Structures are given as structure tokens and as C-alpha cells.
Amino acid sequence: MKYQINNEFITPDIIRKLKLIESGKTGKVYKWKNNKILKIFTKNSPENKCPMDLETAEILSKINTKSRYIILPIDLVFNKNDYKKNNLKGYTSLYIKRKGNSNITKIPKGKLLENIQGIEKDIELLSSKNILLDGLNMQNTIFNDKLYISDPVRYIKMEDEVRDINMKLFQQLLIDLISRDLRKLKVSKGKIEQVAELLYLKDDEVLNCIYLKDILDTPTYTDDIDNILTLTKKL
Secondary structure (H helix, E strand, O other), rough: OOEOOEEEOOOOHHHHHOOOOEEEEOOEEEEEEOOOEEEEEEEEEOOOOOOOOOHHHHHHHHOOOOOOEOOOOOEEEEEEHHHHOOEEEEEEEEEEOOOOOOOOOOOHHHHHHHHHHHHHHHHHHHHOOOOEEOOHHHHHEEEEOOOOOOOOOEEEEEEOOOOHHHHHHHHHHHHHHHHHHHHHHHOOOOHHHHHHHHOOOOOOOOOOOHHHHHHHHHHHOOOOOOOOHHHOOOO
């Protein structure tokens, strides 16, 4: 099958020469040019339909991707013979290389809070366009000196307000990431549960970046807490 990105055609021969980065349920991801990835959706999904909604994809592709923490589509890919006729076949987005042993619980609290604040600003922007961030999970995160959320395939344009839902989804993702990384560092199950419980106590109206800053800066645990890992030693 031939594909089209704007006025450029992609043949099977071109795809075969690309470096395959990842292959998942929704499609295959290849290294593309200009520091981008090319995602081609899996053919013949169980529902026999595109895994990404065209209306949502078009909204996302019009958002400036520079300095974003949530990676969004840049160019949309269509079937060459059915260009822009509800036949979305994939997209391009920024290429972010994964680091092998990255751990967000060990990075300095200032950098951690900067990352969380950046993601929450992106969530505010997407929520203002009623985009539900369905599919947030640890597999769709990349930490490379900056915490990125990738693979927006399941995001969808909704009619109703979605900000509170999106913020709750991100809170759970953050708890899952921190718990996972603490397990990698052999922190005890009891300590991990304490940290998770502390994060669950956040009021829904308070942003994660503000809540975490208050926890990490609180004099209750002394002022030598530099990251999440050292916080666990004070609990």
C-alpha cells in the first residue's frame, strides 16, 4: 500500500528501508527524517477501523509541538488513493530516544517539578480543546532528561469538559511511574505504599506540581530532601 504525507508519497520499498523502532497493537513506529518518527497503523484492527479518530488527529496536528511534553502528531498519513477522505493511516511526530536506566525518583526535585508543571500545562491546553487523554500509561512515557508522554492514538475529541478527568489520569500515571521506579531501586513495599498513599491524598483542585513541591519542601521531613528517593527515607 502506498501512503501520502502532504505532497510526498511513501512506497512499501521506502518503508522497508526505514529503521523499525517499535511494533505494537496499534501500529509500527519507524525512524523518519528530520528527527521524526513515522507511525503506520496496524491493518485490519479487530473493529476494522482506524485506531485514531480523524477529527482528533487534525486538531492535534495543528497544535505547535515545540517545547511540548505531550508528543503530538505533526503530519498526518493517508492512503495515497484516498487522501484526506476519512482514511487516516498514521502520523509523524517528534523522535525522542529512550534512555536505558532513567529513573524519575532520583532526579533533583526542581527538575522533577519543572517536568510535571510542563505536562500539566500541556494537559490544560489539550483540555481546553476537549481532548480526552485516554490511554495514558507507563508504556507511553519516555524520560530523557525530560519526561515525555507519547503515542496519542487513543486521544479523542469529546463534547463535554474533560480537564478534571485528564488531571486525574495524569495523577494516577505519576503514582504508577514513581512506584515502578522505586521498586527498581529495591525500596521496600511498605515505603512505596506510603509514597503512593501520600500522592493519592492530593486534593483534586490542586495541581500535582504544587502538591509535590509542598511535600518535598515541607520542614516536617527536614530540608535535605532532594528527590522522591530521599523522601522515602524520611517517611
